[in-house]
Amino acid sequence: MNIKTSAAAGTLESSDAYVMVEPSDTLEIAIESVVYNQYADQIRAGIEQVLDQLGVKTGRISINDKGAVDCVIQARVETAIKRAGGEG
């Protein structure tokens, strides 16, 4: 799956995350989080897992996390990517 256009998913409510994806020649992950000190590694690992599953090799993934748990972050990332690339 390729990120063909820019797209977003999520909100900036507490315990949610706002994820933006954009086309890029390289793979970049930018994490901003209210719990960065406590959970940055887990957030990155969660995002990378979704990218692997969807076969995304390039693109810029930016997340503004307001303390979402992993499954929420992963759902937001997956949705944003699917909105940007189209299914299949």
Place this chain on the structure above:
Amino acid sequence: MSKLVASIREAIEKCELRDGMTISFHHHMRNGDYVLNMVLEEIAKMGIKNLTVNASSIFDIHEPIIGHIQNGVVTGLECNYMGAKVGKAISEGVLEKPVIFRSHGGRASDMEKGTSVIDVAFIAAPTADDMGNCTGKLGPSACGSIGYAFADAMNAKKVVVVTDNLVPYPLVGFSIPEVYVDYVVTVDQIGNPAGIVSGTTKITRDPVGLRMANYTAQVIEASGLLRDGFSFQTGAGGATLATAQYVKEKMLAKGIKGSYGMGGITGYMVDMLNEGCFQALLDVQCFDLKAVESIRTNPKHMEVSATQYAGVSGKSAGVDNLDVVLLGATQVDLDFNVNVHTDSNGYIMGGSGGHCDTAAGAKLAIIIAPLTRARLPLVVDRCLCISTPGKTVDVVVTQRGIAVNTKYGKNAELKEKLKAAKLPVVEIEDLKQKAEELAGVPKPVQLGQKVVANVLYRDGTLLDVIHAVR
């Protein structure tokens, strides 16, 4: 004779304020207070340096104090609560000397015991006469109770009343009498009453909050304390207000006649008084304008000083007879110690206020907080700061379970009562584990070496220290 002087500057000069002295303020105007900033600005212009400010609380509106710290006007800070704006600067080390945090009771009692000496107290007074009789109940900037200012007035070497509503002598219905007051000064406005209502003062509609409130009301009922003569304190948080609502419904349904409601008073407590749940309210500060209106008009809504509310220097205090208090927490640890001073990153964003005083006094001290807040688990191995010692905390209510503190040889019977009431009683360790299963285990926060605050317990002893953030 008149004690009226022309300006704040003249009052400062007449009080002979010098480098190195301590000045004090009270916080009943809360985030609408203009007086602290006004006085410090004048002091800065006069070139006086190296002052210690003892304010019962520091709110975000007091942000200019950071500038006064940076230019050496203020080199010491003592308070019972500090909002996040000034708290951030303190946590980042702007002040050389550690802040001294006290509780509301501890501050008043330290002044009375002479361990905290105030050279000049500035009292923001919504109404005063020219001899210094003053009250918070009347005037365009009415804030209701001025309970925290009594200790300042009675113990400071010099006392300046600052008002925006001067009335002819003698003021009828004064709170603080002229006998303590040296000078009176009028200003355009001592503050904005709209700022009194700060923080959450509305009942929550959040289902998590409502579930915690529902559990808490059931805990109170199951404890057996909800009977004639019941005494009660709540804070102004959304879930605690919802609990008060449930407690009120139970009291009305069963015809229970309580004794007193106490603390910072909200309109919800006023409703409970008016509907016959309590004989009286003991009010040390008003949290909203409905409470201000009530204390002005209802003789059963009584003003109390900080000492009478929560002190240890008097022969008794209201907290000593309290049945139930509802309290918040940013962190609770496995020994039931509670943090209300810092957030989970170690930044100062609060303070004890009456937290540790009421926990120590109440028969049942209940902490209400969600299992996680923005992913961060409530229960940790060790609080970043101990604001209230675990031995004074009885129950922790979350939406996912209720932990009863039996670690200090108490509450065994309470635990059985809550189980019998079919409440979801768990161990404190379970709450930590449940949160970590949901959110993951947080990486421990690394703090700096520098101590930016000393937290004193209500008896004046050192309870904990707060380190700088990195």
